Each structure stands twice: as C-alpha cells, then as structure tokens.
Amino acid sequence: MTDMVLQVSGVAVEYGRRGQRVRAVDGVDLGVARGEIVGLVGESGCGKSTLARAAVGLEPLAAGSVTFEGQPVVALGRRRRPDYLRGLQMVFQDPYESLNPRRKIGELIADGAWLGGARRKDGLERAAELLERVGMPANAVDSYAHEFSGGQRQRIAIARTLAARPTCLIADEPISALDASAQAQVANLLSELVDEEDLGLILVSHDLSVVRQVADRVAVMYLGRIVEVGATDTVWANPQHPYTEALVAAIPRPDGAGVLPVDLPGDVPDPANPPAGCRFHPRCPIAEASCSELEQRLLPVAGRDIACHIRSGAVAHARQPHAG
Amino acid sequence: MGALLQVENLTVALPTRSGYQNAVDGVSFAVDAGEVMGIAGESGSGKTMTALSLFGLLPHGARTSGSIRLDGGELLDMNAKQLRAIRGRQIAMVSQDPATALHPILSIGTQMTEHMRHHLGVSKSEALTRAADLLGTVRIPDPEQALHSYPGQFSGGMRQRIAIAVALAAEPRLLVADEPTTALDVTVQAGILRLLDRLCRERGLAVIVITHDLGVMSATARRLCVMYAGRLAEAGPTSELLASPRHPYTRGLLDALPHPEAGGAPLVPIGGSPPSLGRVPAGCPFHPRCRYAQPLCATERPEPKPISDLHLLACPPDPLRAAS
Amino acid sequence: MTVAAPAPLEPPATAVVDNARWRRLRPDTPLPWRRPLALAGLAIIGAWAVMALFAPLIAPDNPLAQNFATLRPPSGAHWFGTDELGRDVFSRVLFGARITLPLAVILVIAAMIIGAVLGGIAGFFGGWVDNLIMRIADLVFAFPGIILALAVAAALGPQLRNAVIAVIVVSWPAYARLVRSLVLSARSSQYVVASRLLGSSGLRVLFIDVRPNAAGPTLVLAALDIGNAVLLLSGLSFLGLGAQPPTAEWGAMVAEGAQNFSDWWVGMFPGLAILTVVLAFNFIGDTLRDMLDPRTARAVRV
Numbered sequence: 001m002t003d004m005v006l007q008v009s010g011v012a013v014e015y016g017r018r019g020q021r022v023r024a025v026d027g028v029d030l031g032v033a034r035g036e037i038v039g040l041v042g043e044s045g046c047g048k049s050t051l052a053r054a055a056v057g058l059e060p061l062a063a064g065s066v067t068f069e070g071q072p073v074v075a076l077g078r079r080r081r082p083d084y085l086r087g088l089q090m091v092f093q094d095p096y097e098s099l100n101p102r103r104k105i106g107e108l109i110a111d112g113a114w115l116g117g118a119r120r121k122d123g124l125e126r127a128a129e130l131l132e133r134v135g136m137p138a139n140a141v142d143s144y145a146h147e148f149s150g151g152q153r154q155r156i157a158i159a160r161t162l163a164a165r166p167t168c169l170i171a172d173e174p175i176s177a178l179d180a181s182a183q184a185q186v187a188n189l190l191s192e193l194v195d196e197e198d199l200g201l202i203l204v205s206h207d208l209s210v211v212r213q214v215a216d217r218v219a220v221m222y223l224g225r226i227v228e229v230g231a232t233d234t235v236w237a238n239p240q241h242p243y244t245e246a247l248v249a250a251i252p253r254p255d256g257a258g259v260l261p262v263d264l265p266g267d268v269p270d271p272a273n274p275p276a277g278c279r280f281h282p283r284c285p286i287a288e289a290s291c292s293e294l295e296q297r298l299l300p301v302a303g304r305d306i307a308c309h310i311r312s313g314a315v316a317h318a319r320q321p322h323a324g
Numbered sequence: 325m326g327a328l329l330q331v332e333n334l335t336v337a338l339p340t341r342s343g344y345q346n347a348v349d350g351v352s353f354a355v356d357a358g359e360v361m362g363i364a365g366e367s368g369s370g371k372t373m374t375a376l377s378l379f380g381l382l383p384h385g386a387r388t389s390g391s392i393r394l395d396g397g398e399l400l401d402m403n404a405k406q407l408r409a410i411r412g413r414q415i416a417m418v419s420q421d422p423a424t425a426l427h428p429i430l431s432i433g434t435q436m437t438e439h440m441r442h443h444l445g446v447s448k449s450e451a452l453t454r455a456a457d458l459l460g461t462v463r464i465p466d467p468e469q470a471l472h473s474y475p476g477q478f479s480g481g482m483r484q485r486i487a488i489a490v491a492l493a494a495e496p497r498l499l500v501a502d503e504p505t506t507a508l509d510v511t512v513q514a515g516i517l518r519l520l521d522r523l524c525r526e527r528g529l530a531v532i533v534i535t536h537d538l539g540v541m542s543a544t545a546r547r548l549c550v551m552y553a554g555r556l557a558e559a560g561p562t563s564e565l566l567a568s569p570r571h572p573y574t575r576g577l578l579d580a581l582p583h584p585e586a587g588g589a590p591l592v593p594i595g596g597s598p599p600s601l602g603r604v605p606a607g608c609p610f611h612p613r614c615r616y617a618q619p620l621c622a623t624e625r626p627e628p629k630p631i632s633d634l635h636l637l638a639c640p641p642d643p644l645r646a647a648s
Numbered sequence: 649m650t651v652a653a654p655a656p657l658e659p660p661a662t663a664v665v666d667n668a669r670w671r672r673l674r675p676d677t678p679l680p681w682r683r684p685l686a687l688a689g690l691a692i693i694g695a696w697a698v699m700a701l702f703a704p705l706i707a708p709d710n711p712l713a714q715n716f717a718t719l720r721p722p723s724g725a726h727w728f729g730t731d732e733l734g735r736d737v738f739s740r741v742l743f744g745a746r747i748t749l750p751l752a753v754i755l756v757i758a759a760m761i762i763g764a765v766l767g768g769i770a771g772f773f774g775g776w777v778d779n780l781i782m783r784i785a786d787l788v789f790a791f792p793g794i795i796l797a798l799a800v801a802a803a804l805g806p807q808l809r810n811a812v813i814a815v816i817v818v819s820w821p822a823y824a825r826l827v828r829s830l831v832l833s834a835r836s837s838q839y840v841v842a843s844r845l846l847g848s849s850g851l852r853v854l855f856i857d858v859r860p861n862a863a864g865p866t867l868v869l870a871a872l873d874i875g876n877a878v879l880l881l882s883g884l885s886f887l888g889l890g891a892q893p894p895t896a897e898w899g900a901m902v903a904e905g906a907q908n909f910s911d912w913w914v915g916m917f918p919g920l921a922i923l924t925v926v927l928a929f930n931f932i933g934d935t936l937r938d939m940l941d942p943r944t945a946r947a948v949r950v
Contacts, residue, residue, distance in 0.1 A: 043509035044480070056845060080849040090845055098838040102860035108839075111856075115847040149597055157842070164846050179366050179598075180536050184580040184591035191590070206509060209539075213582040213591060250514040252539035254581055256566030260543050263518050264511035265463075267479045 004031035005168045005200040006055060006073075006088065010064035013047070013054045022272040023062070024050040026224040029298075032200040034167060037191060039211030039232065040204045041247070042221035045268050051221070052172045052204045056090045057081070068168060086116060089161035091190075093173035095153030099145035105131070105156055106141025112163025123163075130159040134189060151182025155189060162193070168200040169193075175210065187214055209251055212236050220244045223279040224271060227296075230304020241306040243280045278308065286310055327354035328530050329378070329415075329498055333390040336373050336382060336554075338601065344387060345602040347373040349554040351390075352628075357497065358528040360520065362545030362562065364538060364577070368598045370554035371534045375500050378415060378532075380407040394498070413443040416491035420503035422483035425490075426475040432459070432486055433471030436493045443494035458489045462519055481512030488519065498530045499523075505540060517544050538581060542566050547634070550574045553599050553609035556628045560635030570637050570644045572614045608639070616643035689931030692924050700745035707739035711896040719911045729913035731904060733894075740896040741917050747897050748925070751812055752877040759816045759877075760870045763823025764862070770824065771831030772854050782828065785821035793818040797880055801889035808897070811890035815880045819873060826869055830862040872933030875926040882922050898922050 013025040025047040032038045042048045053059045055066050057073045066073040068088045092098040099108060109130055110123030118126065128138035134155040145153055154174060161169060171190060175183040191214045194201045205211050211218055212232055219229040220243065228241040239245045249262035266283040269275055275282050281291035288310060296307035306312055336348040348370040355361045363371045376382050378392060380399065392399040394414060402410070419425050427435055436458065437451035446454070452471065459467035462485040475483055484504065491499060501520065505513035521544055523529045533545055541548055541562060549559040550571060558571035569575045576594035596613040599605060605612055611621035618641050628636040699706060708726075709715060716734040720726055728737035770781040788796060797814040804810035831854065834840055840853050848856070884890035885899030886906075893900060898918040905915015 043511060058841065058845075076844055078850050081844060081847050083847065086847050088845075090842070092838045092842065094838065098842050100839040100843075100857050100861070103857070111843060111848070112846045151597070160842065160846070180577060181366065181580050181594040181597065184582075184593035187582075188590050188593065207582070208510070209582040246511055250510040252514070252517065252537070252543035254538035254542045254566055254578060256542050256563040258542065258546070258563060260518050260521055261510070261514035263515040265515070267481065 003033050005034050005069060006170075006202070007031040007067045008051070008055055008064070009066070011051065011054055011061055011066060012063035013050050013059050014062040015050075017272060020272055021062075023224055023274075024271055025054065026274075027064070028221075028224075028226055030202075030219055030226065030229070032168065032202050034198045034200050035194060036217065037194050037201045037203055037215045039208075039215030039218040040202055040221060041206065041208050041211050041218060043206060043247075043268060045223075045271065046221040047224040047271070048204050048206075048221050049172050052090070052170050052202065055202065056088055056170050057085065058090070083116075086164045087167040089164055089166040089169055091154070091158055091161060091169060091171040091174045094177050095150055095157050096145075096177075098157050099153055099160075101145055103144075104141065105143050105145065108145075109141070109156070109160045109163050112160050116164060126163060127159070130162050131156070133162065134159045135185075149182065150178045151185055154178060154182070154186050158186075158189065158193070162197070166199060168202075170202045170204070172204045173206065174203070176205065176207065183210070190214065208236075208247055220247065223268060223274055225279060225296075225307065226298065227280065227308070228304060228306045229298065234303045238302065240301050240304065240311050241280075241308050242284045242286050242311070244306075246283075246285075328357045328395060329355040329532075330393045331374075331378075331391070332393075334374065334377060334392060335389045336370070336377050337387040338373075338383060339385040340602050342602050346604075347386075347554050347601055348377065350627075351549075351551070351554075351556050353549050353556075353559060355498065355530045355532060357530050358524050359547070360524055360531045360533055360545045362541040362548040363532060363534045363551060364536060364541055364548060365551035366536055366577075366598045368553070368600060369551040371551050372502055373554075374551070375417070375502050375532065375534055378498075378500060379411055379417060380404070409443075412439055412491075412494045412496065414496055415498040415500060416494070416496040418484070418488050418491050418499065418501045418504050420506050422480065422487040422507075423475070425487045426483060428475055431472055431474055432490075435490050436471070439490065439493040455489075455493065458492055459486070461492075461523075462486070462489045463515070464489070481508055481515065484508060484512075484516055485519065488516070488523075492523070492529075496529075498532070500532045500534070502534045504533065504535075506535065506537065513540070520544060536577075538566060538577060550577070553604045555609060556636065556638055557610065558635075558637050558639070559628065560632075564632075564635060568644075570631065570635070570642060571610075571639050572616050572643065573610045575644060576613075616641065683935050685931040686935035689928040689935070692928035693932070696745050696749060696921075696925055696928075699742055700749050703739075703742040703746055707736075707742045709736040709739045711735065711740040711743040712894050719908060719914070721911070722913050728917040729911070731901075731914045732908055732911075737901075737913060737917055740901060741898070741921050743896040744898040744901060744918060744921060745925075747808070747891065747895065748878055748881060748922075751808075752874050752881060755812050755816050755881070756819065756870050756874050756877050759819035759873070760823050760866060762816065763820035763825075764827045764866055766820065767824035767827030768831055768854060768858075768862075771828040771835065772850065778828070781824065785824050788818060788821045791818075793876075794880060794883055797884060798887065798889060801884050806889045806892060808885070808891045808895065811881055811884040814884060814889075815877055818880070819877065822869060822873070823866060827862055827866060830865060831858055834858040834861055868933065868936040871929065871936050875929035875933070878922060878925050878929070 008028060008030045011025060011028050012023055014021045014023050028051055040048050050059060054061060057076045060075040068085060071084050073085060073088065106124050106127045109127035113123035113126045124141065127141050131140050132138050136152060136155050175186045178186060187210060190201060193199060203211060203215055215232045217230065218232045218235050219226050222243050228235060228244045235244060236248065239248050246264040250264060252261045264283060269282065277292040277294050278296045281287040284291065294309055296309060298305040298307050299312040301312045332352045334348055334351045335346055337344040338347045351374060363374060365371045377388055388400055433452060433455055436455035437448060440446055440451040440454060441448065455471055456467040459470050464470045464482060464485060478486060505516050508516065517540065520531055524531055535541060545562045548562040548565050550557045550573065552573050557573045558565060565574060566578065569578060579592040580594055582591060594613055599609060607622045607624055608626045611617040626638040626640050628638040631637045714734045716730045716736065718730060718732050718734045720730040722729045726736050726738065728741060731737055766781050770778040797818045800814035800817050801811050804813060840857050843853055843857050881890060882899030885897045886903045891897030891900045898921050901918035902915045908914050
C-alpha cells in the first residue's frame with residue numbers, strides 16, 4: 001500500500017437529510033499510484049462524487065482515513081489548506097462554474113504558482129507555459145473564461161491544477177458536460193498528463209465506456225460501496241459482480257447491429273435506508289435468500305476483487321462480521 | 325403508401341445580430357409509421373431546431389421554408405389553432421429533462437387526463453383508466469397509486485417514463501424524442517430505449533430520436549440522418565452508416581466515441597469545434613475540420629446524393645468509398 | 649485542419665469570443681447607449697451636475713438674499729418667481745442641487761461601504777456573527793424606511809448632518825443582504841473551492857475571487873439607491889428634520905411651498921427638481937440592472 005500516492009481506507013461519509021444521517025459512502029478502500037488512472041464508476045446516487053470530494057478533503061469523514069503521500073488529508077475548513085496537500089488537486093465536472101468569470105485566465109492559473117510562493121512574474125510565465133502544455137494558445141492568459149468553449153475551459157481548469165505541481169489529480173466527471181468531440185480531446189489530454197507528469201489520477205465517471213478507454217484499473221460503486229475492483233481489461237471483458245455485468249450490458253454499442261441494451265429493472269434504493277446484506281440484492285438476477293443476510297466484502301475472483309459471496313463462493317468468509 | 329411524416333427541403337432561419345442565419349438548411353427526410361428514425365449531430369447541428377419546427381414552436385422571429393407534411397397535411401401552412409390541434413394529438417415530444425417536461429405541482433393523473441379529455445373527448449373515469457393502463461405500459465409499478473402522485477416523488481428514470489406516458493396520452497402517431505436518455509444512467513437508459521422500441525412495434529408509433537449518442541442510435545434507430553451545421557451530411561440505414569460510414573464527419577463521430585470494442589486505444593477526436601450560427605464556412609460546412617478536404621470542398625456546396633437505394637451522402641469526393 | 653498530435657487544438661479563441669460574450673447579456677438587450685431611458689437619465693443628471701457645479705455663475709441672485717418683493721409669480725426677472733421672504737426661487741433651486749446631489753452620492757457610498765463590509769463579514773464568517781448582523785439588518789428592514797429615518801433624525805436632532813446619518817442607517821441593510829448572499833453563493837461555488845484547494849486562505853478568496861463578482865450587482869444597487877436617497881433626504885428636510893432655514897434645500901423649499909399653497913411656484917419648482925433627479929437616477933439604475941444577467945438582477949431587486 002505504501003506505493004500509493006493517495007490511499008483511501010475504510011472511508012465513510014455522512015450527510016444529514018431531514019434530521020437523519022445518510023451514509024453516502026460506507027466503508028470504501030481505494031488507492032491510486034503515480035502514473036496510474038483509476039476509474040471510479042457507478043450510477044447517480046452511488047456516492048462516487050462524494051467519495052471523490054472526501055478524498056481531496058472537501059467532505060468530512062465519518063469514518064476511515066485518507067492519506068496523501070503518507071500524510072493525512074484533512075477536511076478543508078475555514079483555515080488555509082496545509083501546503084503538503086497542494087499536490088492533491090481536483091478537476092470539476094462543470095468548467096463553466098469552476099473558473100471565476102471575472103478574473104483573467106492567466107491569473108487563475110498563476111494562482112496555483114503564486115500560492116506556492118512564486119513571484120508574480122514567474123507565476124504568469126508559468127501560466128502561459130501551462131496553457132501551451134494543455135494545448136491552448138499562450139495568449140489566452142489575457143482572456144476571460146467565457147470567451148472559450150466548454151472543452152477549452154476544461155483544459156484551462158486542468159492547467160490551473162497543474163500549476164500547483166500535483167502528484168495526484170481527482171477528476172469528477174471531467175468530460176460529461178462537454179460535446180462529443182471535446183470529450184475525446186480532454187480524455188486524451190488527461191491520460192497524456194498522467195503518463196508524462198507521472199500523476200496518479202482518479203477518474204470519476206458514470207460512463208463506463210470512457211473509463212474503459214483511459215483507466216488502468218476500475219472500481220465499480222453501488223450505493224456507497226465498491227462492488228468490484230480490478231484491472232480495466234479484466235473487469236470489462238468478464239465482469240464478475242452481477243451489477244457490473246448489468247452496467248456493461250446496458251451500454252449501447254455504436255456498431256449498427258441494432259442490438260437493444262439490456263435493461264436492469266428497478267431503481268437504486270434510498271441511501272438513507274439501504275437494504276440489509278448485499279445492497280444490490282433487491283435488483284440482482286442471481287440473488288438468493290442468503291444475500292439479504294450476509295454483509296459482503298471484497299474477495300478475489302478471477303483476477304479482481306468482487307463483493308458477492310455467490311460468485312466468489314465465499315459464504316464462510318462472508319459470514320464473518322463486516323470489517324469496515 | 326406515403327410516409328407518415330415527409331420533410332422536404334426544410335430551412336429554418338433565425339434572427340441574429342448579423343441578420344437571418346440558417347439554423348436548418350435544406351433538410352429532407354421521411355418517417356414511416358412504426359419506425360424509429362434517428363437524427364444525430366453535435367450541439368449546434370440544427371437537430372433540435374428541426375424538431376421544434378415540426379411543432380411550430382420555433383423561437384420568435386424564425387422564418388421557415390420548404391415543406392413538412394404530416395399524413396399529407398402541410399404543417400408549415402397551418403395557423404396556431406390548427407397546430408394546437410395537431411400537437412399532442414398527432415405528434416408529441418419527449419425532451420431531455422423530464423424534470424421540466426412535467427408540471428411539478430399537478431398530479432400525474434391530472435397531467436395525463438387533461439390531454440386525453442381535451443384531444444379525445446373521453447370522460448374523466450375513462451381517461452383515468454386509460455392513464456393507468458399507459459403507466460403500466462411504461463412499467464411504472466402500481467399505476468393507480470402513481471396517478472395520485474407528483475413528479476417530485478419519482479426518480480429521474482421513472483420521471484422520463486412518466487413523461488413518455490404523458491406524451492402518449494392522446495395517442496399521437498409520431499413521438500419526437502430529443503435526447504431522451506442523455507440525462508439518465510445507462511441502466512435506466514437501457515429501459516427507456518427498450519420501451520421506445522416496444523411502443524413502435526406494438527402500437528405502430530413512429531419515433532424520431534434526436535441524440536449525439538451513436539450508441540443509442542445503433543440500438544434503436546433503423547434509419548439515421550447525420551446533421552452538421554444545419555445540413556444533412558449523410559442519411560441511410562443505421563447498420564450501414566455505422567458499420568461503413570461514408571461521410572468523414574460520421575467517421576469522425578464514431579472514432580471520437582469510446583468504442584467498447586476498441587480496447588485501450590486512444591480516442592481520435594475531430595479537430596476543432598462545430599461552427600456557431602452565422603459562422604458556417606462556405607462550401608461544405610465540415611471542410612475546415614475534414615482531413616480529406618480538397619480545394620473544391622471550400623467552394624462547392626455539397627448536396628445529398630443517393631449512393632445506393634437508401635443511402636444519401638453529401639460529400640462529392642467520397643474519400644471513404646474505398647474503405648467501405 | 650490537420651490533426652495535430654497528440655491533442656488537436658480547437659480553433660483560435662477569437663472564433664468563439666463574440667458568441668460567448670453575446671450569450672452573457674440577454675440576446676435582445678440593446679447596448680446601454682442605445683437605450684433612450686438611460687440616455688435621458690444620463691442627460692438629466694449631467695445637466696444637474698453642471699448646474700450644481702456652476703451655480704454661482706448661473707444663478708441670477710444670492711439664494712439667501714431677501715432682495716425682492718415677496719411671492720412674485722414667475723416672470724422675466726424671476727423665472728421661478730420669488731418666495732415669501734423675497735428670495736429668487738430659481739437661484740435657490742440651483743443652489744439646492746449643490747446640497748442634495750453630493751450628499752445623496754456620499755451617503756449612498758457610505759451606506760454601500762458599511763453594508764458591503766458588514767454583509768461580507770456575515771457571509772464569510774457565518775455562525776453567530778452572521779446571525780447578529782443579519783438580525784440587525786432585519787430589524788431595520790422591518791420598519792418603513794422613512795419612519796425609521798424620522799425616528800433617528802428626531803433622536804439626533806434636526807440638522808442636515810443628522811438627516812444624512814439617518815438615511816445611511818436605513819440604507820445599509822440592503823447592501824449587507826445583497827453582499828452576504830453573493831458571498832454565500834460564491835463561497836460554495838466551484839471556482840472558490842478550486843482556489844481553496846490550491847491553498848488560498850479564506851480571506852484571500854474573499855478579496856481576490858469573490859469581490860469582483862460582488863462589485864457589479866452592488867454598484868447597480870447603489871445607482872438605483874441614489875434616487876431613493878434623494879427622496880429620503882428631501883423628505884426629512886420637508887418634515888423639518890433635515891436642512892434648517894434659511895438653507896436652500898429642495899425638501900425644505902417644498903415645505904415652504906406647502907405653507908404658501910396658492911403661490912404654486914414656491915413649492916413646485918424644487919419639487920420638479922427632486923422629481924427629475926430621482927427619475928433620472930432610476931432610469932440609469934434600471935438600465936444597469938437589465939444589463940446584469942437575470943439571476944443577479946433578481947437579487948438586486950430585494
């Protein structure tokens with residue numbers, strides 16, 4: 001685990017809703033090493049964005065810990081973020097909101113350098129360099145965010161995180177608000193940066209086919225927990241958890257074959273009142289009576305870890321109290 | 325037998341600062357009963373304006389020319405009252421965001437029966453029975469209960485099903501679905517796509533699906549029109565277009581997609597972004613982004629020409645002919 | 649365009665500039681200098697400013713000198729007539745502008761600064777500080793402005809300076825509310841979060857990231873408020889709580905006119921002066937508000 005630049009261990013995140021505590025994330029372990037892209041996928045309400053925010057310290061933890069380069073990630077409060085966390089940055093979903101509309105692009109990017117103690121002139125020079133690094137003209141430093149398209153803004157937002165010389169990026173749905181052609185451009189940019197700057201990247205997305213394209217490892221979340229995690233090719237080619245199976249089968253393929261995607265009946269349950277045992281069992285095609293009783297934990301099956309005692313054949317293990 | 329909907333040489337001009345600009349420019353297509361036809365394109369391709377023109381709901385000041393015949397009746401010649409009689413009764417729309425399509429403070433039952441009683445002249449009890457049937461058809465659990473519920477009480481996927489049920493309430497013959505699943509998760513999307521497919525087969529409903537997602541197209545549409553900058557780039561059977569695209573833009577859209585079968589190969593984005601209204605290049609609108617562009621592409625406006633029985637192509641050089 | 653490896657450029661930024669800038673304003677909004685109302689407002693304010701500045705040169709007479717026959721109707725010698733003490737009304741109206749206009753501007757600026765600072769503190773610190781400041785603001789809001797201003801002015805004693813203070817007391821909460829709401833929405837916005845992740849302190853975010861976004865709406869509110877301030881200030885003087893005789897102040901002059909009701913010119917000309925100034929500032933403020941995007945416009949309307 002020590003080679004991980006960012007390590008999430010047993011993390012739970014709660015928020016209050018109408019007086020009750022809702023666990024949006026419930027006992028998640030996940031790590032990312034430098035030079036690696038970990039895809040975090042799941043459908044709306046599964047807690048993937050909450051987990052991403054918790055990992056950079058934007059949500060307080062109800063349990064567990066997050067460490068970045070061996071030091072704890074503290075939740076961002078009123079105080080200034082400690083300097084050792086500057087290497088851990090986030091790219092947000094909506095580049096229209098993550099760039100201050102009233103400040104020049106150059107200042108926005110240079111902020112990252114200035115806050116690290118760079119001189120004014122050096123910061124602005126760095127901003128111009130970084131713009132070119134992400135495939136933008138360097139003279140964009142004097143423009144404002146609204147002068148650019150969605151894809152260009154997302155590049156600018158990425159350049160700003162690079163100004164802090166990060167070793168780990170967390171990107172929360174960085175391309176889902178963009179047009180088709182811009183999506184591919186930004187996805188490619190992110191994977192290049194990971195290779196060339198030796199970054200760790202957690203890529204949060206609802207779109208499994210995007211993650212499939214760029215991620216080395218993939219973690220599938222359902223209702224606050226990871227149900228399957230492993231090398232992307234392995235998981236994609238032969239998903240083992242029934243939920244991952246449903247997710248992969250539901251993706252329509254643009255091959256012109258006219259095959260309808262497979263439907264997964266039912267809705268995601270309310271996280272305030274999750275089903276007992278395996279959280280997927282009410283919608284699971286292979287559920288058995290034991291599924292509503294046994295807490296699941298990740299166990300290795302066919303080269304990846306899944307949280308399904310039926311598929312892992314680990315009834316005996318699963319009976320043990322949930323460690324989380 | 326003539327097609328249910330016949331659109332010929334449709335042109336929609338919108339007022340802008342630099343005078344009227346064609347958002348839709350000479351588009352022709354036809355839809356038969358019981359058929360799903362797809363219109364694909366990025367934002368700004370004119371696909372939504374095409375849809376709105378079917379309803380006479382274009383922005384204020386828009387000018388149209390050409391012809392839209394529904395069952396022989398010319399929609400562009402109709403006055404507001406005649407159009408109102410057609411909207412909902414003959415053609416209905418499902419939009420991207422079910423949250424805005426449904427009235428938040430009217431019960432589902434009221435929203436559905438309003439339609440039926442207005443257009444079909446049935447009694448209230450008859451309308452309620454039919455509404456419950458329809459909700460059953462779109463697989464809403466416990467339809468009777470749902471009639472007394474409000475949109476806010478349902479999840480996004482359920483709301484989109486309800487929006488479809490509301491659209492179908494007055495038994496229209498043509499359903500226009502504008503990005504019906506873009507805001508939904510894949511497993512929910514799969515359910516909606518299957519529903520649309522079933523409605524076509526069982527009720528002889530004609531559907532126009534408008535989306536930028538070629539996977540969705542491949543799963544549902546039998547025929548496909550690819551639009552770019554308000555013009556038809558390529559049209560034909562979906563299987564043919566997606567398996568062996570002839571227009572460089574169609575090819576580009578496919579290559580930019582994370583393709584489930586493509587493995588970890590990097591995505592190939594189309595360089596540049598689509599032109600905005602009023603900045604459409606002369607000649608072929610795609611030529612500045614086209615890797616096969618020839619000098620004549622910058623001057624000659626390409627018209628869609630049949631290259632086989634059902635396949636239209638607006639690319640005279642036809643550089644992909646050899647590949648297919 | 650050739651596909652430049654590895655990540656092709658989108659077209660030069662200028663290609664989208666116009667379009668984007670265009671989208672920010674509402675598409676049908678004509679530019680400010682094309683709007684007749686704003687133009688009229690600017691012209692009127694400009695004219696008043698010139699008159700106030702050059703009043704000693706323009707005015708035919710000393711505004712305080714009782715040189716003429718009393719209560720003469722408007723004539724070639726006295727365009728606006730004379731009042732009950734035989735002073736030239738035209739000269740008094742001109743000199744009145746030298747009192748009302750600068751005071752209104754100064755008090756609005758003062759109210760804006762006080763309100764913005766308190767609102768910024770409330771929005772930034774939250775908790776009990778926020779509660780304290782905003783409850784005081786609510787308290788002020790609970791009274792009709794003129795009544796509270798009356799009470800304050802009466803308590804401090806009838807004097808022009810105290811009337812100004814009274815108007816500031818009733819005006820600052822609007823700015824506090826606006827700035828607080830802007831700070832609150834900016835504080836949770838993604839660009840602020842992104843800046844904090846880079847290591848900005850809360851205070852730096854407030855001054856560097858939030859301030860430019862709050863400045864526009866606040867200035868618009870101030871422009872809208874000047875008319876209001878003129879009205880309140882004149883109102884207090886009219887009621888005898890502001891400028892004291894023999895000062896040439898419009899509100900006080902209208903009050904004199906009210907005592908000489910049959911001699912209409914004594915009250916009407918200062919009244920018209922108030923009317924034109926208030927209208928002109930409102931025209932300008934309204935136009936500025938329309939130029940803002942609809943969401944902020946709603947916040948300013950509070």
